[in-house]
Amino acid sequence: xxxxxxxxxxxxxxxxxxxxxxxxxxxxxxxxxxxxxxxxxxxxxxxxxxxxxxxxxxxxxxxxxxxxxxxxxxxxxxxxxxxxxxxxxxxxxxxxxxxxxxxxxxxxxxxxxxxxxxxxxxxxxxxxxxxxxxxxxxxxxxxxxxxxxxxxxxxxxxxxxxxxxxxxxxxxxxxxxxxxxxxxxxxxxxxxxxxxxxxxxxxxxxxxxxxxxxxxxxxxxxx
Numbered sequence: 568x569x570x571x572x573x574x575x576x577x578x579x580x581x582x583x584x585x586x587x588x589x590x591x592x593x594x595x596x597x598x599x600x601x602x603x604x605x606x607x608x609x610x611x612x613x614x615x616x617x618x619x620x621x622x623x624x625x626x627x628x629x630x631x632x633x634x635x636x637x638x639x640x641x642x643x644x645x646x647x648x649x650x651x652x653x654x655x656x657x658x659x660x661x662x663x664x665x666x667x668x669x670x671x672x673x674x675x676x677x678x679x680x681x682x683x684x685x686x687x688x689x690x691x692x693x694x695x696x697x698x699x700x701x702x703x704x705x706x707x708x709x710x711x712x713x714x715x716x717x718x719x720x721x722x723x724x725x726x727x728x729x730x731x732x733x734x735x736x737x738x739x740x741x742x743x744x745x746x747x748x749x750x751x752x753x754x755x756x757x758x759x760x761x762x763x764x765x766x767x768x769x770x771x772x773x774x775x776x777x778x779x780x781x782x783x784x785x786x787x788x789x790x
Contacts, residue, residue, distance in 0.1 A: 569603040569697060570780065573690035573704045576611020578770025580642050583613065585649075592649035594773040598780060599653055599674050605665060605697065606676040607690040608646055614638035632682035639678030639686055647676050662696040669697060687750050691757035691765075702763050703779055704750065705770030710787035711736070711749055727788045730759035758789065765789040 572595075579587055598604050614635040621634045643658035655673040659665035661680055668675045680689050687704070694702040711733075714722040728736075734755045749767065750758075758765050768775045768786035778785045 568601075568700045568780070569605075570598065570701045570703065571605045571607065571690055571694040571697070571699045572776060573687060573702070574606060574608045574646075575705045575707065575770050576609035576614060576639070576642060576686075577707045578611075578705045579608065579646070580611035580613060583645075585645075588645050588649040591773045592646065592651075594776050595646075595650060595674060596653060597777060602780070603669060604674045605669060605693060605699070606643075606646065606674065607686050607693060608639060608642045608676065608678055609686040610635045610638040610642065610678070613642075629682045632679075636679030636682070641678075643676045643678040650674055650676070662693055665693055666697050684753065685751045687754035688757065691754040691761070691763075694763050695757055695761040699763055701780065702758065702765040703776060704765060704767045705775070706749060706767060707770065709769035709785075711767050711789075725787050726784070727790070730755070730762075730789055733789050734759055 574591065579591055581587070595604060595606065617634050617638055618631050621631055626634070640658050647654040647656065647658070653674050655668040655671060655675045658677040659668050659675060665675050665677055677689070677693075679686055684692070690702060690704065708716055709724065711725045711728065712722040713725065716722040733750065734752070737750055737752050737755045766779045766786050766788050768779050775785060
């Protein structure tokens with residue numbers, strides 16, 4: 568199976584702890600034994616810190632996007648280091664390069680690509696470009712909820728939803744550099760048109776990736 572994994576920055580780069588990258592690398596190595604794996608990693612809180620400083624210095628939104636892209640690529644290099652020889656040695660800069668890198672048999676790890684696209688959108692477009700069988704998206708919660716469960720105690724987890732329902736839910740999201748949302752509107756539209764199944768899972772436990780791929784009822788299935 569060909570799998571694209573969007574690893575949220577909040578799941579892996581909090582505190583820039585090397586152990587966290589190693590934990591994810593160990594799980595990805597297990598997946599790569601039986602599957603073709605491509606990873607898109609977000610910028611997380613370090614990207615938001617740099618974006619906020621850049622904003623104070625007067626940078627426009629396109630520059631802010633480039634700042635976030637740069638940080639996400641640094642995160643990608645850290646994960647590549649943790650993966651060692653099984654990883655393609657550098658983060659691809661576009662989808663064509665990522666597709667070609669995939670044919671080396673290595674795990675491909677990349678960050679952002681161009682302004683206006685979050686790494687959610689990058690993961691969705693990459694999944695479509697390489698004809699992936701599954702898209703996994705890790706978040707700071709254990710799936711998609713009716714509202715932000717960190718704020719609204721009445722929020723309920725959704726076990727399964729359609730791409731149309733995802734698009735409706737995320738169209739209310741404000742698109743800003745460094746935004747931290749369940750999924751972005753462009754990415755949701757790509758998921759809808761590509762018809763690639765996506766599972767949104769909690770990123771606190773990297774083993775959730777293996778559980779999702781093995782078919783365990785975990786997270787939120789979007790299909």
